[in-house]
Amino acid sequence: MLLDYRDMKNLLIIEGSVREKRRSIYAAKYIEKLASKDGRYKVKLICPEDYPSPHEGNDPDNKNPGYTKLTEWADAFLLVLPEYNHSFAGSLKMLLDTELSNYLHKPVAFAGVSVGGFGGVRAIESILSAVRQMGMVALSIDIHFSNSYGFFDEQTGEPIDDSKQKEVGQALDELHWMAERLG
Numbered sequence: 197m198l199l200d201y202r203d204m205k206n207l208l209i210i211e212g213s214v215r216e217k218r219r220s221i222y223a224a225k226y227i228e229k230l231a232s233k234d235g236r237y238k239v240k241l242i243c244p245e246d247y248p249s250p251h252e253g254n255d256p257d258n259k260n261p262g263y264t265k266l267t268e269w270a271d272a273f274l275l276v277l278p279e280y281n282h283s284f285a286g287s288l289k290m291l292l293d294t295e296l297s298n299y300l301h302k303p304v305a306f307a308g309v310s311v312g313g314f315g316g317v318r319a320i321e322s323i324l325s326a327v328r329q330m331g332m333v334a335l336s337i338d339i340h341f342s343n344s345y346g347f348f349d350e351q352t353g354e355p356i357d358d359s360k361q362k363e364v365g366q367a368l369d370e371l372h373w374m375a376e377r378l379g
């Protein structure tokens with residue numbers, strides 16, 4: 197299929213934790229790989245430690261110009277959410293809170309990651325009211341990575357199989373559809 201340049205969307209993937217041995221980075225890199233191969237996205241992957249916030253809030257003195265530029269560039273967001281105590285990580289909230297207007301009317305998808313069997317579903321549920329307040333439009337299709345310690349190879353960081361490929365593809369389809377209409 198030939199794509200028009202207008203079909204290309206800028207996708208910002210934010211891996212939502214700074215824990216040193218986090219498994220979510222493997223999930224984020226896997227999604228980055230699939231989104232890059234998809235052909236409809238220009239993809240960038242960041243995590244909160246790339247853009248540390250000294251203070252809370254989106255005051256001008258708390259903005260990180262690099263993050264501001266990236267959020268301006270983005271047509272769509274995909275947040276990878278490790279589940280910590282049935283919620284998402286505070287480091288991600290600190291980062292998200294440094295911006296506001298660049299989120300408005302842009303779609304956001306979620307990938308939950310947990311060691312248990314529910315694939316970070318509670319981390320996803322817990323972020324919905326925050327992204328709604330930020331003006332983003334949340335997808336109804338989520339990605340779930342359960343059994344995070346067994347599913348990603350310790351040495352390579354690669355998933356042990358492609359069982360999540362279809363789920364990621366469906367979320368990318370929906371995110372693109374939304375970005376086309378909201379853009």
Ligand SMILES: Cc1cc2nc3c(=O)[nH]c(=O)nc-3n(C[C@H](O)[C@H](O)[C@H](O)COP(=O)(O)O)c2cc1C
Binds near residue numbers: 218220279282283344
């Ligand atoms: C502070 C903390 C709290 C956690 N709470 C939960 C939890 O509520 N439910 C769960 O299934 N896993 C929980 N986990 C395990 C993580 O979901 C697991 O490590 C997973 O791989 C995602 O986090 P990671 O990217 O930091 O590895 C917790 C881990 C940490 C470090």
